Amino acid sequence: MPSKKSARLAALTVAAVCSAASTVALSAPAHAETVAIHDIQGTTRLSPYAGQAVTGVAGIVTGVRTYGSSRGFWIQDPNPDADPATSEGVFVFTSSTPKVAVGDSVTVTGTVSEFVPGGASTGNQTVTEITKPTVTVVSSGNAVPAATVVNAKSVPAAYTPAGDTAASNSVNGLTLRPGKYALDYYESLEGMNVQVADARVVTATDPYTELWVTVKPRENTSSRGGALYGSYTSQNTGRLQIQSLGATADFPVANVGDSLTGVTAGPLDYNQFGGYTLVANRLGTLKSGGLERETTQKQKKGELAVATYNVENLDPSDATFEEHASAIVNNLKSPDIVSLEEIQDNNGATNDGTVAADVTVGKLIDAIVAAGGPKYDWRSIDPTNNTDGGEPGGNIRQVFLFNPERVSFTDRAGGDASTAVGVTKVRGKAQLTASPGRIDPADAAWASSRKPLVGEFVFRGRTVFVIANHFNSKGGDQGLTAQYQPVVRSSETQRHQQATLVNAFVKGILDTQKNADVIALGDINDFEFSGTAQLLEGDGELWSAIKSLPKSERYTYDYQGNQQVLDQILVSPSIRRGCDFEYDSVHINSEFHDQISDHDPQVLRFEP
Template sequence: MPSKSSARLAALTVAAVCTAASTVVLTSPAHADSVRIHDIQGDTRISPYAGKQVTDVTGIVTGVRTYGSSRGFWIQDPSPDTDPATSEGVFVFTGSTPKGVAAGDAVTVSGTVSEFVPGGASSGNQSLTEITRPVFTVVSSGNEVPAATPITARSVPAAYTPTPNGSVNDLPLRPSTYALDHYESLEGMNVQVSDTRVVGATDPYTELWVTVKPWEHRNLRGGTVYGSYDSQNTGRLQIQSLGRAADFPDANVGDTLAGDTTGPLDYNQYGGYTLVADDLGTLESSGLRRETTRAQHTGELAVATYNVENLDPSDDTFAAHAAAIVDNLKSPDIVSLEEIQDNNGATDDGTVAADRTLAGLIDAIVAAGGPRYDWRAIDPADKQDGGQPGGNIRQAFLFNPARVSFTDRPGGDATTPVDVTEVRGRAALTNSPGRIDPASEAFEDSRKPLAGEFTFRGRTVIVIANHFSSKGGDQGLTSQYQPPSRNSETQRHLQARAVHDFTAKILEAQQNAKVVVLGDINDFEFSETTEILEGEGTLWSAVKSLPESERYSYVYQGNSQVLDQILITPSIRRFAYDSVHINAEFHDQISDHDPQILRFRP
C-alpha cells in the first residue's frame, strides 16, 4: 500500500545502498558462509555480520512490499533457535519490485548485511537489519508461513528500555525485561496483535496506532495518556498495511481493530516499530463524538486558544473551523488563534498581511450563527517567524465586541517590543497589540508572542498569545539513545523565560493584575518549559486542574499529550477549564490540535 511515510523511508533506503551516510558498517566486507537468520540478527541491535557478504540464507517469505522505493520482502526461518533475543526474521531490500516471489515461498538469499538507519545517523534512530544487493532463488512455493508470534499485554514488559545515557546498540537484548528489547527481538518476524484498541487515529499516510495494553494510562475516550518522561506507554504499536490504501480503515481513537492483525514487524523513522499487516483486523467503531463545552455565564469571561493549522484563504476548512468555534466552543469572548497564514498562504512572494484570512474566518463564524468578531494581530516580517515556507504564520486575537473591548495603543509592529507601564496605578501595555522581545534570539525563526489588553465589564485582562518553537529535531522515543535528546527544548526554554519575565513585570506594576498566557506551547504540562513559564508562582498552567487522564490536546504516535496550554496569574482564583476534544482523536480532523478554553470572573 503506497504510504507517504513508507515512501520517505524508502527514499532513504535507496540512499543507504548508494552511500554509507545512513548505514552502520562495523567491519570490512568479508565472506560468511551459510549463516542462519538468527545469526545475522544476533542478540544486540547491530548484526555481527554488518558489512559482510552472506550466502544461501534460507527462509520462508512472510510478506512482500511492492510499493514505494523501499521494496523487498521479509523472510523467516521456520526452525528457530532457543535464544529469545535473536530474531528469526529479516528484510531483504531489493529496491525495485521483487519479481517471482510471494508469501509462502521457500527461498535462499545471498547478499550484503546492512544496518540501515531511517532518517540518517543524525536522527538518533535505531537501525534496521537488512540484506541488500540480494540474489535469491525460490526453492519451493505454497509453504506454510511461520506462525505469527503474538504481541500481547503479557509479553510486552512494563519497563520501556534500559537508560545507559548513551546508545543501547551494543547492549545485549533482554526481551523479557524491556519493551523496546522485546520488539527488537521480533524485528522482521511475522507477528500478530488481536482485538487491539486504536490510540492514534488513521493519518493521511494510511497509518494508525493501537495498544496491546488496554488499561495502560487509559482515558475515558479510549486514548493512552502520556503523563511523564518516566512513564512510557509500552503497549503502543504502529500499524501499516501491505494492501491497498483504499482498503485501510478510517479509525478514530477508541475504536477497535477486532480479530487478528498479522504481518512482519518493521522499523521506520516515523514511528519506530511498525506491524506491516498482510491481514488487517476488522474496524469496530466506539462511536466517539466530538466534545462540546458549556457556554460562559453572563459574568464569565471565556478565553480560548485554538491552533487552526496553517489556515489561509485557499483552504476549504473555514466553515468547519467556524462551526467548531460557534458550536463546540460556544463562541468564546476572546480566541487566540495560532497558525494564521498570510493572504496567499505558502506562496512566497513577500506577502505578509493576513486580513483576508481573518475576514474569511470571521464571515464563516457569522454564517455559522456566531457573533461578528473583531480581530487584532501584527504582521510578521517576511520569512522571520518560521512555519511553512512562505506562509508567515502568526498569532491573532478574535474578540466579541458585544462583550469585550480591546484597548488599542499604537506603536506595535513586527520589530518594536512591547513594554509595561503604569496608568492610574494599574499595569498597562505600551503597545496594544504588541510583540514581546521580537529581536531576541529566543524567537529567532519562531513566532513572537502577541500581547493585548482587553476590558470586560470594566475589568482589565492582559492576554499573551504564544506559539513556541516545535519539537522538530528531537530524538524519538524509540531512539537508540536513551534517554532521547530533546534539543528543541533549548529555544523553548528561552521563550518561556522571556514570557515569564514579561508577565512578572506586569505583576510588579500591579500585583493583582489578571494575565492569561496561552497558546501552542509545544511542550508538556510536566516539562521544564512549563516550569520556567510558571516560575515561583508567577503563572500556573490551568490544564493541571483537570484529572491526569483528561490532560491532553494532541495525539502523537498513539500518545495523548498536552501541547496547548492556558496559564494564569494568582489573582485568577476561581475558574473552569476545558480541553475540548474535537480534532486530535479523529481521522477527519480539521486541525491536529484540540482547543482549550478558560472561563472566569475578572
C-alpha cells in the same frame, strides 16, 4: 518526542522511509559464510555480520512490499534457535518489485546492512537488512511460520535500558533483554511475523495510511479511549504502529477508541516515523467505539471565556473555514476572546513577500457569522516576511478574535513586528506601552519562531492582559524509539529561552500591579510537566490551568499513540486563587481521522 507534522511533510508515502537514510559500517568476520537468520540478527541491535556478504540464507517469505522506495520482502526461518534475543526474521531490500510470493521457500545471497531510517542524524535505531540480493526460490506454497503473539503479557512494563555512556548513550551494543524491556522485546522480533488481537486504536488513521493501537488496554487510559503520555519516565509500552501491505483503499479509517477486532498480523518493521511497526498482510475488522466530538458549556453573563485554537496553517485557499467556524460557534460556544495560532498570510505558502492576513481573518470571521456566531473583531501584528518559521511563504502568526459586544480591546499605538512592548504604571495600574504588541521580538529566542502577541482587553470594567504564544516546534528531537536512551530533546533549548522571556514579561506586569489578571496561552509545543512549563510558571507568576482537570482528560494532541498536552492556558494568581474558573480541553480534532486541525482547542471561563 519529535515534531508532529513538520517531519511528515517530506514523506510522500508511508513506505518512502528509505529515501533518506544511512547505513552503519561495522567490522565483521573476514569471509562470507552460510548463516541462519538468527546468526545475522545476533543478540544486539547490530548484526555481527554487518558489511559482510552472506550466502544461502534460508527462510519462508512472510510479507512482500511492492510500493515506495523500500521495496523488498521479509523472510523467516521456520527452525528457530532457543535464544529469545535473536530474531528469526529479516528484511531483504530489493529496491525494485520483488519476484517472490508469501509462502515461497527461498535462499538469499547478499550483503548484510544496518539501515538507519531517516539518516543517522535522526538518532533512529537501525534495521538489519540483506541488500543487493540474489534470490533462489526453492519451493512455493509453504506454510508461513506462525505469528508471534504480541499482547499485554508479552510486552514488558519497563520501556528501555539506559544507553551505554561510553557510546553516547546508545543502546546498540547492549545485549537484548526481551523479557525485561519493551524496546528490547520489539527488537528481538524485528522482521518476524507477529500478530495482535482485538487491539484498541489510540491514534486515528492519518493521511499516510497508518494508525496506532495498544496491546495494553489498561495502560494509562484516557477518558475517551486513548493512551496518555504522563511523564518522560512512564512510557506507554503497549503502543504499536499499524501499516498495511494491502491496498490503501482497504485500510481502516479509524478514530481513537475504535478497535481492530480479530487478528492483525504481518512482519514487524522499524521506520523513520514511529519506530516499530506491524506491516499487516492481515488486518482485523474495524469496530467503532462511537467517539463523538465534544462541546463545552456556554459562558455565563459574568464570565469571560478565553480560548486558544491552532487552526493549522489556515489560508484563504483552504476548504476548512466553515468547519472551523462551526467549531468555534457550536463546540466552543463563541468564546469572548480567541487566540488563533497558525493564521497564514493572504496567499498562504506563495512566497512573494505578502505578510498581511486580513483576507484570511476576514474569511473566518464571515464564516463564523454565517454559522450563527458573533461578528468578531480582531487584532494582530504582521510579521516581517519569512522570519517567524512555519511553512515558507506562509508567515504564520497569532491573531486575537474578540466579541465587541462582550469585551473591548484597548488600542495603544506603537506595536509592530520589531518593536518590543513594555509595561508602565498609570494611576497605580499596569499598562502596556503598545497594544497589541510583541514581546522582545529581536531576542535570539524568537529566531525563526513566532513572537508572542500581547493585548489589553476590558471585560465589565476589568482589564485582562492576554499573551498569545506559539513556541518553536519539536522538530529535531529524537523519537521515543531512538537508539539513544534517554533521548535528546534538542528543541527544548529554544522553548526554554522563550518561556523565560514570557515569564519575565508577566512578572513585570505583576510587579507593577500585583492583582493583575494575566493569561498566557497558545500552542506551547510542550507538556504540562515539561521544563518549558515550569519556566513559564516561574515562581507562581503563572499556572497551567489544564492541571485542574483529572489526569485522564489532560491532552490536546495525539502523536504516535500518545495523547499529550501541547496547548495550554496559564493564569496569574488572581485568576487561580479565585477558584471560580472552569477549564475545558475540547476534544474535536486530535482523536479523529477527519480532523480539521491536529490540535484540540482549550477554553477557560472565569469571573475577572
